[in-house]
Amino acid sequence: MMVPVCDDHDDCPDLDLHALGLSGALSTGRAVGHPFTRRQVLRWGSAAAAVAWFAARSAPPARALSAGPAAVGGLVLTDGTRSRRHAMHVHSSASEGPGSFANQIALADANGCDVIWPTEHDWRMFAVPGDDRIARGYAFTSLKSAGWTWKPTASGAATASRAQVTPYQGGSALALGVTAGGNATTGLKATTRTHLFEGSVIGRSLLAPATVTALSGQAWFEVVLTLSNQGSRVLHLVYRYGTTPASRRLVNATTAHVFVPVRVGDTIADPVDIEADVASFFGSVCDPQDNSVVGITVQANTAGGRVEVMLPRLDLPRDVTGQAAFDAVCAMYDRVAAGRTAVWRKGIEVSGTDKHHLGWYGDDATNLPFSETTTSLEAAVAQIRARGSIASFNHPYGVATSTGVRDPAKILKAYTQIRPSGVYGADVIELGYDSRGGMTTDDHLALGDLLWCDGVVITANGVSDDHNGNTWKNTYLTQPWSTGTPAADLAALRTGRATVTRTGYAGDLWAELDGRPMGSVPSRTQNAPGTLTVRASGVPASWTLEVVRGAVVPLGRRRTAADLTVTRLPGSALASGSTDVGVAGGNGYVRVLLRDGAGVVQQFGNPVWSGVPSTAGIDPGRVVAV
Numbered sequence: 001m002m003v004p005v006c007d008d009h010d011d012c013p014d015l016d017l018h019a020l021g022l023s024g025a026l027s028t029g030r031a032v033g034h035p036f037t038r039r040q041v042l043r044w045g046s047a048a049a050a051v052a053w054f055a056a057r058s059a060p061p062a063r064a065l066s067a068g069p070a071a072v073g074g075l076v077l078t079d080g081t082r083s084r085r086h087a088m089h090v091h092s093s094a095s096e097g098p099g100s101f102a103n104q105i106a107l108a109d110a111n112g113c114d115v116i117w118p119t120e121h122d123w124r125m126f127a128v129p130g131d132d133r134i135a136r137g138y139a140f141t142s143l144k145s146a147g148w149t150w151k152p153t154a155s156g157a158a159t160a161s162r163a164q165v166t167p168y169q170g171g172s173a174l175a176l177g178v179t180a181g182g183n184a185t186t187g188l189k190a191t192t193r194t195h196l197f198e199g200s201v202i203g204r205s206l207l208a209p210a211t212v213t214a215l216s217g218q219a220w221f222e223v224v225l226t227l228s229n230q231g232s233r234v235l236h237l238v239y240r241y242g243t244t245p246a247s248r249r250l251v252n253a254t255t256a257h258v259f260v261p262v263r264v265g266d267t268i269a270d271p272v273d274i275e276a277d278v279a280s281f282f283g284s285v286c287d288p289q290d291n292s293v294v295g296i297t298v299q300a301n302t303a304g305g306r307v308e309v310m311l312p313r314l315d316l317p318r319d320v321t322g323q324a325a326f327d328a329v330c331a332m333y334d335r336v337a338a339g340r341t342a343v344w345r346k347g348i349e350v351s352g353t354d355k356h357h358l359g360w361y362g363d364d365a366t367n368l369p370f371s372e373t374t375t376s377l378e379a380a381v382a383q384i385r386a387r388g389s390i391a392s393f394n395h396p397y398g399v400a401t402s403t404g405v406r407d408p409a410k411i412l413k414a415y416t417q418i419r420p421s422g423v424y425g426a427d428v429i430e431l432g433y434d435s436r437g438g439m440t441t442d443d444h445l446a447l448g449d450l451l452w453c454d455g456v457v458i459t460a461n462g463v464s465d466d467h468n469g470n471t472w473k474n475t476y477l478t479q480p481w482s483t484g485t486p487a488a489d490l491a492a493l494r495t496g497r498a499t500v501t502r503t504g505y506a507g508d509l510w511a512e513l514d515g516r517p518m519g520s521v522p523s524r525t526q527n528a529p530g531t532l533t534v535r536a537s538g539v540p541a542s543w544t545l546e547v548v549r550g551a552v553v554p555l556g557r558r559r560t561a562a563d564l565t566v567t568r569l570p571g572s573a574l575a576s577g578s579t580d581v582g583v584a585g586g587n588g589y590v591r592v593l594l595r596d597g598a599g600v601v602q603q604f605g606n607p608v609w610s611g612v613p614s615t616a617g618i619d620p621g622r623v624v625a626v
Contacts, residue, residue, distance in 0.1 A: 073112075075508040075537050075577075077517075083479035083499060083508050084114040084489060087342070087472070089349070089359055089394065089430065089463035093228045093292040094120040094202075094329045096195030097467025100228040100290045101336050101344075104469050108342035111472060111503050114484065118333060119347040119359055124199045125329060126367045127321045135196035137315040140165050140174040147193035153297060156184030161300070163188050168310050176221065177214065177308030178300035187222070187299020201227070201278055201291045202328045203320025207271040208298065210241065210309040212262050217305020218243060220259075223314075226295030227278065229469050230286040237277055241268055242307060248280070256281035271315070289332040323366065345486060349394065350380055357399075358426065362389025362490060377424040385427065390494050392428035392461065393418065396447060397437025411443060415450045422456055427619075428493060432462020432476030432500035432604075441476075441601045445593075449564065452589050455552045455612050457521060457622065459493055460604075462500035472503045481510065481518070495519045495621040496606040505602045507538035511592045513583070513608045521618055522626045525611025527585045532608070534592050535578045542597045543571035545579075552587035552612060587611040 076082045087108045092101035101118060108116040123133045135148070142165055143150040152163060160179040163186055165172050178186040190197065208223050220242030227235035236255045244259040251257055258277060262268065279288035298314065300307045320328060326348075333344045348365040350358040358380055360368070364387040370380050384391040396414050423429055429451070431444040448460050462476025479499040480492035492498055496519020499509050511518050514530045532547060539545070547567040553559055571594070573579045583590050589607035596602050615623050 073506050073508045073537060075510060075535055077481060077510065081481045081483055081488075081492075081497075083481050083510075084484050085112055085501070086478045086480060086489070087111070087113045087116040087464065088347075088361070088461055088478050089119050089392075089465050090116055091120060091349075091465070091467045092118050092469065093290045093332075094118075094125040094200040094325075095292070095349075095467060096121070096124065096198035096294070097469075098226075098229045098234065098292070098294050099467050099469025100230055100286065100292075101333055102286060102290055102469075103229055103231065104466070105337055105340050105342055105344065106231075107466075107469065107472050109340055111477065112506060113342045113477065115489065116342050116344050117347040117361060118344060119349040119361075120329065121351040122348050122367055122370075123351055125348075126323070126325055127199065127318045128367065129321060133194070133196075134199060134318075135192065136317055137313055138190070138197075139313045140311060141172050143188065147196050149191050150188035151191060152187075153189050153299065154184075154186045156180060156182065158184040158186060160306075161186035162308075163300075166310075168312060171312060173310040173312040174298070175308070175310055176210075176298065176300050177306070178219070178302050179306040180302050181304055183303050185222075185299050185301045187297055187301075190296040195294075197296060197316055198292055198294050199318075200289070200325070200329060201275045201293060202289050202325060202332075203318050204274045204293065205271040205315075205317055205319070206239070206274055207268070207315040207317075208239070208241075208311060209268055209313065209315070210311040211267040212241070212264050212307070212309050214306055214308035215243060215262070215264050216307075217302065219300070219302040219305035219307035220244065221262075221307055221309045221311075222297075222299050222301050224295070224297040224299065225274065225293055226297075227282075227291040228286075228294065230282070230290075233285070235278070235282055235286075235291065237274065237281070239272055240301070241309075242301075243305070250281050253285070271317075287332055287336050289328065290336055326366065350384075352376075355398075357394040358384070358424075359392035359394050359428070359430075360384050360389055361392065361493070362387060363486070364389055374421055374424065378421060381425045385425070388490075390427040390490055391425075392430060393423050393426040394430050394463075395433070395436050395465065396429060396431075397439040397443070400437050401435070402438050406440065406443060407438070410437075410439065411446050411450070414447055419451065419454060419456070423451065423458055426458065428459045428461050430463050430465075431460040432478065433465075434474040434476070434502075436465070445601075445604065449548070449550055452591075452607050453550045453553055453559075453564065455587070457496075457609070457612065457618050459496045459498055459519065460500060460606055461493065461498060462502075464503075475503050477501050477503060479508070491621060492519075494619055496608075499603060499605050502600070502602045507594075507603065508536060509592060509594060509603045509605055510535040511590070511605050511608055513590060513610060516608060516624045516626075518608050519606050519622055520624045521609040521612055521615055521622045523615060523623050524626060525585075525587050526626060527611070529585050530583055530610060532581045532583045532590050532592075533578060534574065534581065536574045536594070537577060539571045539574045539594060540596070541570060541572040541575065543602070544595045545569040545571060545573060546593040546595065547581050547583070547590060548593065549583050549590050550588055550607075551584075552589075554587075554613070583610070585610050587613055 220240040464475035482488035593604040
């Protein structure tokens with residue numbers, strides 16, 4: 001059926017910049033540290049008007065959440081392509097966090113994924129010698145230094161205990177001890193800024209060169225390593241230095257003890273091979289290399305006795321680094337993925353620090369020198385694209401996981417940071433987040449609309465950025481429309497032929513404008529009104545289809561109420577599997593979105609364009625001759 005344009009639409013009023021506290025920054029021609037020309041100031045001023053509209057727009061009134069559809073999907077386009085479910089930007093045992101790759105690919109299978117992209121942090125995985133972003137140990141000069149904090153932990157009824165840094169042999173050391181008539185422990189658990197010590201066990205060893213100053217009864221100095229989640233299990237390796245004869249014991253399904261006998265006056269001199277011990281104890285339940293060191297505790301432990309040690313430092317050297325480390329991780333992926341439905345593909349998160357991260361998707365992903373400057377970001381993107389891969393700009397509002405109040409100023413800040421460079425030239429920007437950086441899915445789409453209304457032709461994808469491997473609830477998947485080969489999937493992502501879908505929903509959503517596919521740009525602007533054909537499967541009648549039309553605003557002209565409109569239709573409009581909607585022509589785009597009965601974004605498509613001021617610089621794969 002044909003639906004007239006703007007049957008039910010919202011308009012975007014101008015923004016009161018004083019209310020945002022941004023009027024000074026914009027009127028002086030500066031925002032977020034970037035110098036702007038007067039023409040740019042006018043443009044960003046008009047962008048601020050759109051920000052206010054996005055922040056103020058209300059979702060459809062909340063209704064009782066209807067039951068989700070059964071697994072559906074299955075749309076096949078006239079060119080023979082269909083959607084492929086991709087889990088993009090996922091972390092596992094070569095990054096920080098407890099998620100193993102085994103858990104992540106199991107979640108990929110459970111969510112019907114065709115492809116999973118493990119994108120480990122580059123610096124953490126490569127661990128290049130001299131890179132001080134990953135810790136190779138800690139010197140006990142204090143309990144808080146160089147990003148580390150050691151927090152007390154204790155149990156039982158000790159008659160005496162201590163865990164403090166004291167002068168020792170011309171330097172300092174951790175004085176650690178406990179005395180008790182029964183069971184008692186006293187110790188310290190490490191926490192670090194940016195998870196400094198966390199990372200793969202591949203090639204890692206541990207040396208705790210403690211000197212024993214007192215030992216009697218049943219007592220031990222211990223180092224407890226917490227490893228990755230394997231299924232519902234959290235694995236632990238416990239190294240015990242004390243009165244027990246040498247032995248190795250699997251205490252239960254999740255904990256192993258390695259006993260090393262020591263005497264008063266001994267200094268522990270032999271490192272332990274973490275990877276080998278994981279293989280020895282847990283090789284039957286997991287791939288040994290699919291583990292990360294995610295927790296460290298040092299403690300004095302007794303079952304009736306006394307132990308005291310002086311510990312000057314803790315060493316965690318890595319013998320496998322650089323490309324060899326990445327190759328070993330990839331070999332582990334191959335082993336773990338064997339027999340799974342989902343396949344894994346190579347990717348890396350080019351991480352720098354916590355400010356800006358890039359996703360590298362492609363078989364040639366490798367280590368890439370990177371810093372936080374705009375020039376470095378643009379250079380990194382250029383190198384990624386030159387190799388035939390695609391580059392994404394990750395979590396544009398930052399890495400915080402808190403849920404905050406919608407903040408128009410934060411949308412504008414993100415926009416002014418990335419707009420001057422055209423999002424650093426990236427192919428993709430992560431907009432499918434339930435909540436990231438304190439911002440909602442709608443906040444992320446608001447940022448996308450600001451960019452698209454400026455004529456920035458870029459693909460939106462949806463991700464989880466999950467590090468835990470427990471659940472992907474309330475995250476998003478990306479569905480490129482392709483034949484399913486690696487090259488075809490990358491081409492679809494590069495050219496915007498992709499839908500973003502909330503996990504738990506298995507439907508399809510596709511849109512084309514006068515026969516031109518999602519993501520495409522006409523070779524010349526189509527000024528006449530057009531027909532948007534929306535195809536979908538499994539949409540409940542109680543859901544809402546939104547058709548968002550944005551005009552590309554000429555440089556220097558402020559936005560008006562007509563520049564951004566939303567047409568809303570009931571899900572029943574898609575009962576036959578498709579519907580047609582009349583849309584305006586001219587320089588602009590149209591995108592589609594599905595909300596459930598509670599107003600939650602379940603699925604959205606990438607823009608299909610009616611025109612842009614110039615196709616120069618746009619990927620040729622997007623441009624359709626007209």
